[in-house]
Amino acid sequence: MSLHARLVVTRPAFALDLALEVAAGEVVALLGPNGAGKTTALRALAGLTAMSPGGRITLDGHDLHHLPADRRPIGVVFQDYLLFPHLSALDNVAFGPRCQGVPKAEARRAAAALLDRVGLAGHAAARPGRLSGGQAQRVALARALAVRPRLLLLDEPLAALDAHTRLEIRSGLRHHLAGFNGATVLVTHDPLDAMVLADRLVVIEHGAVVQQGTPGEVARHPRTDYVARLVGLNLYRGTARGVGVQVGELLLSTSERLTGPAFVAFPPAAVALYRSRPDGSPRNLWPARVGGVERHGDHVRVHLDGPISAFADITPAALADLDLTPGREVWASVKATETHAYPA
Amino acid sequence: MLVGPALLGLAFLVLPLAGLLVRAPWATLPARLAEPQVLEALRLSLLSATVATAGCLLLGVPLAWLLARVEFPGRRLVRALVTVPLVLPPVVGGVALLLVLGRRGLVGEWLAATFGVTLPFTTAGVIVAEAFVAMPFLVISVEGALRGADQRYEEAAATLGASRWTVFRRVTLPMIMPGVIAGAVLCWARALGEFGATITFAGNFPGTTRTMPLAVYLALETEPEAAIVLSLVLLAVSVVILASLRDRWVSTP
Incomplete structure (x- = not known):
């Protein structure tokens, strides 16, 4: 392991405490909602935010936490790049x-x-003011790499770019990160950036790690509502009893056999909606009330309240046929084979 | 209700300057400007104001940095103290300087005994008096520029391995340069016009301490035409400063 860190920052209204290990050549993304402490963690690694007692950072066997920022072997790409405008x-x-x-x-x-x-x-020879966003981002990356850092830190490296530039710069950045042999920690709130750029995701909420793993693992087995929303899944926590998971009053049949605390996840597209109760269905079925309807790409996302709250993705045609307006009572169903259960 | 007093106020500010232009002895102006006493006073004024400004830059910029960037107990008090010369009647400043730096003053006695240096009634005394009165203008201007500058650039420089001094020299200073220049110009203009502290602390000796403002005051009693000419020179300098500040520094901070 190249980087071993326990980042501790305690403030009156906020506490960050997370353990972070990053191997040489590995790219770890800190992913989390706004205010989760991602940027504070990055600043603590850089030496720009003082750590509270208990915090420590070891890089390649050397302690960093007692060094000021200018003595740490780091390179930082800041969110707004912060290229010196006069140079x-x-x-x-x-x-x-x-x-x-x-x-x-x-x-x-x-x-x-x-x-x-x-x-x-x-x-x-160009001044930063004359560079496009994508060019400035690349200059910032070159500036950070120029000090031959052992730890590269990137704070929302793509957030300041428009959608088109982002796509291009993201793949370029991935290429450059692959060629970097030190440890890389990148902070983002964009799951796509995290999935494309990182070898491993560390999800932070309220200053603590709630889940970590490869992008694939995290996407398949979300463990919090935040992660489930990020990867676009309905997620419930309940108690598994053999072929089903009891979630509140509802027993959801699943294809996996489990016992004990468990998560159940299924995609919104797997949810079917009916105006009246369908007959003789072997599916998971529950009565729900339409909470809201919103456009979501080329389909429509329906928010459902009821014994469990869920998202259902349906076609605009189905929306018209079902006449779904907020407050309407419907029946929702999901096939057992479309659900995915795993231990909590 | 508002336009009347506004016009009156404008007239009040502009008329005296217009009077100066109207009553100026334009025919004899070139000859008067070439008089040795005028040139001497002008040379002394420009020299002492420039040296005083240089001194203010040397001490005032670090002081502004301290006030803007370093957290220390009593910082508000220090900032208030720095601005005291701004509101203090300059004559009082001159008296205070005499008490501290005079021949029998707290520091002055030691200076005289150790280095054989006496400040009062010398050109160096003029510079000290001008710097005392003018430095707050520089400090306030530079501190404002420092507060307005984005400190994250300094953090970025630190992550690139820059020491505090390197950060200041290569990042902070270039970014606040407009504020420093504006402050220096204000400081210089204030030093150029200094009267009260100068006459109290440095006296009024032709060639060594009689600067333009002192010469104007003196001439007014003996030959008013000379006073008008000297005043015109100071007015011209002020207008040039104002114009340069507006166009180049104040509008693009």
Whole structure:
């Protein structure tokens, strides 16, 4: 393991306490809702936010937590990039090496090589104000890599970009992260960024880790409502009794056989809606009330209240046929084979 | 109800300046400007105001940084103390300087005994008096610029390995330069016009401590035309400063 950390930041209205381990060459994404403590964790790693007693950071066997930011072997890509507006792209990238005592000519040569690597050789002389968002992001990445960090920290690296640029820059960033041999921690609230860029996700809520695993594991087995919403699943916690999971008053039949505390998850598209009770159905069936209806891509997402609250995705045609308005009583059903149960 | 007093106020501010222009002895102006006493006073004024401004920059910028960037107990009190010379009658400032830096003053006696340096009634005394009165303008302007500057750039520089001094020199200072320049210009203008503290602390000796404002006051009693000419020069300098501030620094902070 390259990075071992326990990040502890205690404030009057907020407490962050999480353990983080990142191997050399590994990319870990800290994923969480706003206010979960992701950025605070990143700032603590960078040395920009003081840690409370109990916090420690060890990188390649050396303690970092007692060092100020300028003495840590880190590179940071900030959310708004924070390129120095009075310096050219080249001098921004050369800034770190210059601080490390590299002679000016050599630092500029190295910076030019890095800018070339991120495809910006032609923009070396440009001031940050003249760069597009995507170009600024790449200069920021080159600037962070120029100090040859052992730990690379990225704070919402794609949040400031428009959708089109984002797609392109995301794949470019993935490529550059793959070529970096130190540990990488990236903070994002976008599940797609996290899934594409990271080898492992660490989901944070209220200053603590609620789930971690590979993107695939987290997407298949969400353990909190936040993660379930991120990956687009209905999620319930209940007690498994063989072929079903008791969730409140409702027994949901599942294809897996389990006992004890368990989660059940199913996608909104697996939920079918009926105006009247369907006959002789072997499915999970429950009465629900329409809470709201919203457009969701090329389908319609229906919010259901009832014994369990759920999302159902239906076609616009089905919405018209069923005449679903908020407050209407419907029957909802899900096939057992479309559900997925796993131990809690 | 509002336009009347507004016009009256405008007239009140502009008329005296217009009077200066109307009564100026335009025919004899070139000859008067070339008089040795005028040139001497002008040279002394420009020199002492410039040196005083340089001194203020050297001490005032770090002081502004301290006030804006370092948390320490009593910071509000220190900020209040810094602004005292701003509201203090300059004559009082001159008296206070005499008590501290005078030949028998708290620090002055030690300065005289140790280095043989006496400040009162010397050009150095003029510079000290001007700096005392003008430095708050610089400190306040630079502190405002520091508070307005985005500190995250300084954090970014720190993560790149920059020490506190490097951060200040290569990131903070370039970013607040408009504020520093505006502050320095205000400081210089204030130093150039300094009268009360200068005459109290440094006296009124031609060639060494008689700056333009002192020369204006003196000339008014003996030959009013000379006073008008000297005043015109100071007015011209003020207008140039105002114009340069507006166009280049104040509008683009």
